[in-house]
Amino acid sequence: MTISTRFIDHEHDGTALQAEFAADDAVAGPRPGIMICHNWAGRGDNDGRNARRLAELGYAGFAVDLYGKGVLGSGPEENAKLMQPFVDDRGFLQSRLAAAHAAMREQPEVDASRTAVIGFCFGGLCALDMARAGLPVQAAVSFHGLFMPAGNLTSPKIDAKVLILHGWDDPMATPDDVLAVTKEMTAAGADWQLHAYGHTAHAFTTPGANNPDMGTVYNADADRRSWLAMVNFLAEVLD
Amino acid sequence: MTISTRFIDHEHDGTALQAEFAADDAVAGPRPGIMICHNWAGRGDNDGRNARRLAELGYAGFAVDLYGKGVLGSGPEENAKLMQPFVDDRGFLQSRLAAAHAAMREQPEVDASRTAVIGFCFGGLCALDMARAGLPVQAAVSFHGLFMPAGNLTSPKIDAKVLILHGWDDPMATPDDVLAVTKEMTAAGADWQLHAYGHTAHAFTTPGANNPDMGTVYNADADRRSWLAMVNFLAEVLD
Numbered sequence: 238m239t240i241s242t243r244f245i246d247h248e249h250d251g252t253a254l255q256a257e258f259a260a261d262d263a264v265a266g267p268r269p270g271i272m273i274c275h276n277w278a279g280r281g282d283n284d285g286r287n288a289r290r291l292a293e294l295g296y297a298g299f300a301v302d303l304y305g306k307g308v309l310g311s312g313p314e315e316n317a318k319l320m321q322p323f324v325d326d327r328g329f330l331q332s333r334l335a336a337a338h339a340a341m342r343e344q345p346e347v348d349a350s351r352t353a354v355i356g357f358c359f360g361g362l363c364a365l366d367m368a369r370a371g372l373p374v375q376a377a378v379s380f381h382g383l384f385m386p387a388g389n390l391t392s393p394k395i396d397a398k399v400l401i402l403h404g405w406d407d408p409m410a411t412p413d414d415v416l417a418v419t420k421e422m423t424a425a426g427a428d429w430q431l432h433a434y435g436h437t438a439h440a441f442t443t444p445g446a447n448n449p450d451m452g453t454v455y456n457a458d459a460d461r462r463s464w465l466a467m468v469n470f471l472a473e474v475l476d
Numbered sequence: 477m478t479i480s481t482r483f484i485d486h487e488h489d490g491t492a493l494q495a496e497f498a499a500d501d502a503v504a505g506p507r508p509g510i511m512i513c514h515n516w517a518g519r520g521d522n523d524g525r526n527a528r529r530l531a532e533l534g535y536a537g538f539a540v541d542l543y544g545k546g547v548l549g550s551g552p553e554e555n556a557k558l559m560q561p562f563v564d565d566r567g568f569l570q571s572r573l574a575a576a577h578a579a580m581r582e583q584p585e586v587d588a589s590r591t592a593v594i595g596f597c598f599g600g601l602c603a604l605d606m607a608r609a610g611l612p613v614q615a616a617v618s619f620h621g622l623f624m625p626a627g628n629l630t631s632p633k634i635d636a637k638v639l640i641l642h643g644w645d646d647p648m649a650t651p652d653d654v655l656a657v658t659k660e661m662t663a664a665g666a667d668w669q670l671h672a673y674g675h676t677a678h679a680f681t682t683p684g685a686n687n688p689d690m691g692t693v694y695n696a697d698a699d700r701r702s703w704l705a706m707v708n709f710l711a712e713v714l715d
Contacts, residue, residue: 405662433669
């Protein structure tokens with residue numbers, strides 16, 4: 238196994254974007270490509286690390302940049318400011334995701350017919366929006382994601398298989414929000430699963446997260462369990 | 477691998493009971509023991525099959541008999557009649573489960589300090605009740621189980637790790653019931669998870685179940701996914 242990484246510059250709607258890509262040189266030929274959608278802070282070290290972990294599993298990992306090359310939030314206030322325009326204009330978010338997906342599929346290591354998306358927090362919303370918008374991914378995985386439906390889409394039908402990994406005490410996605418997203422996924426005809434983890438807050442996969450007042454707390458059990466659930470799910474859908 | 481099976485006769489409160497046991501002769505020494513709790517029809521072929529599948533994984537499988545040696549329901553009406561006394565007297569159910577657990581722990585192949593329980597439908601209720609009653613299992617897994625709390629226990633604390641595998645369209649455990657059991661498990665301090673499967677009814681692991689009017693329908697995807705989730709969970713907790 239020899240994991241190679243590189244940055245991939247591309248563009249959407251006049252904005253320069255830079256994704257981080259990882260693949261195993263020892264794998265011959267095109268393999269499934271997995272998009273990794275960042276949380277509200279922008280593409281960070283953890284996203285690159287997850288691209289490499291996916292590469293170690295034999296996939297190509299593509300950690301997208303939705304905010305713009307080098308654009309990173311420095312804290313909750315700035316993060317929220319960066320995220321909000323995409324939450325407010327879901328059609329724009331979906332077109333940016335489509336551009337990132339196209340950039341990933343152009344990579345020679347990627348089998349363009351077998352792709353998936355995973356995402357964390359805001360990135361979980363992105364993963365679900367790719368499914369909602371009918372972007373051609375086979376699987377969408379949300380880790381402690383936001384569930385707000387996409388107002389720009391009327392009664393979307395979902396072909397991608399969906400796995401939602403959720404901390405039950407997440408203040409940003411309450412039990413009422415869970416009920417709403419299960420209704421939405423069912424109405425959309427999606428093959429969906431939702432794994433709920435007890436005593437688990439938002440940001441449970443984010444190393445170092447430890448802000449109980451904000452409801453963002455790393456949880457080693459939920460981190461390990463959710464990653465394993467994703468691994469099995471991707472194997473089921475893509476291999 | 478050489479899976480050996482035998483029937484184990486034991487007794488509780490004057491009732492003769494007969495469990496079905498399976499273990500791999502090629503495994504040396506005591507190994508974790510997994511109780512399998514039957515659905516409302518009584519211990520059936522599928523329970524013995526699951527005991528053998530668990531033996532193939534290196535565990536000892538012990539398919540319990542809660543109704544009495546040879547007692548099997550022939551259809552919904554008789555099944556309900558057999559189940560109801562245990563649902564009505566949860567203390568009695570728990571003492572019968574304790575007797576079965578003791579009989580399993582006496583088997584030479586079983587490491588009495590490492591045990592778990594899995595159960596299906598009524599058996600899912602049994603699995604949760606073992607956790608609720610503080611019977612010394614490390615893990616409890618409910619497949620399309622019933623969630624009604626145990627009225628004989630006041631504010632139970634749960635030490636066992638709990639995994640609930642649930643079809644979202646199960647008419648015997650509605651979304652309201654799901655919310656209630658998550659509250660109960662959280663208040664009990666349990667390390668709990670709940671995996672919900674969309675477009676999935678009750679009895680999703682029961683081969684041949686196909687009664688949409690009753691809400692009992694086999695689902696191959698949910699069957700395979702839930703079994704894999706159980707395998708990973710048992711490995712995490714017991715190995």
